[in-house]
Amino acid sequence: MKELVSLLGFLLLPALLSCSGGGAKSSTAPKDSIVRKQELTTLLKGNQCAAKKEQQLLIKNESDFATQWKLTFDGFDMAPAKPEVNFSKYWVVFATMGEVSHGGFEIEAKSIVEDSGIMIINIQHKIPGNGCFTTQEIEYPFIFAQIEQYPSLMFEFRIEKVIYSCK
Numbered sequence: 001m002k003e004l005v006s007l008l009g010f011l012l013l014p015a016l017l018s019c020s021g022g023g024a025k026s027s028t029a030p031k032d033s034i035v036r037k038q039e040l041t042t043l044l045k046g047n048q049c050a051a052k053k054e055q056q057l058l059i060k061n062e063s064d065f066a067t068q069w070k071l072t073f074d075g076f077d078m079a080p081a082k083p084e085v086n087f088s089k090y091w092v093v094f095a096t097m098g099e100v101s102h103g104g105f106e107i108e109a110k111s112i113v114e115d116s117g118i119m120i121i122n123i124q125h126k127i128p129g130n131g132c133f134t135t136q137e138i139e140y141p142f143i144f145a146q147i148e149q150y151p152s153l154m155f156e157f158r159i160e161k162v163i164y165s166c167k
Contacts, residue, residue: 040093040109040145043083047103047139050074054098056123056157060091060149068094072142083144091149095123095157096142103135104128109145110160119155121147124162132166 049072059065065085072094073079085092097107106126113120125141128134 037111037113038148039111040147042109043085043092043144043146044080045107045141045143047105047141048076049096049140049142050076051096051140051142052099053096055094055096056121056159057094058091058121058155059094061087065092069144072096072144085146089149090146093121093123093145093147094142095145096140097125098140100139100141102128103137103139104132105139105141107141107143109143112147112150114150114152117152117154119150119152121155121157122160123157124160127161127163129163129165132164 051072057068059068062085065087066082069079069082093109095107095109097105105128108124108126110122110124112122123143
């Protein structure tokens with residue numbers, strides 16, 4: 001019986017260790033796995049849009065961009081003009097925090113890193129900390145940013161939540 005338990009432990013240990021990260025990717029990558037890093041160019045960002053839920057999208061063509069632009073400003077009398085994007089060279093990142101209960105929130109598209117064939121789009125949610133004076137207005141922070149196209153077929157968004165101090 002003791003041998004059976006030892007054998008099972010030996011067989012299951014690699015599987016258990018591979019699951020110990022809770023599904024999160026390690027932020028430490030081998031030096032040669034980072035192929036390229038680039039900053040994003042903000043096309044438009046603000047605190048009022050029609051997107052009620054948090055979301056992140058990578059938009060790869062003009063038709064999808066026009067649809068998302070329309071959805072983002074649905075019901076707005078004075079929607080901003082949609083910027084021109086050359087989709088033969090660029091893609092568009094759209095991200096929103098969804099509905100927030102008061103002012104002071106901000107969203108930033110920070111960077112893109114290609115890591116082991118995966119395009120990682122880093123988005124930062126800035127959250128006002130204790131002591132910050134904010135408006136008592138419901139807001140919907142969003143950003144549209146332009147990026148160079150990547151050959152990678154896989155991508156993921158990583159959200160970093162940062163609470164800033166106003167003291």
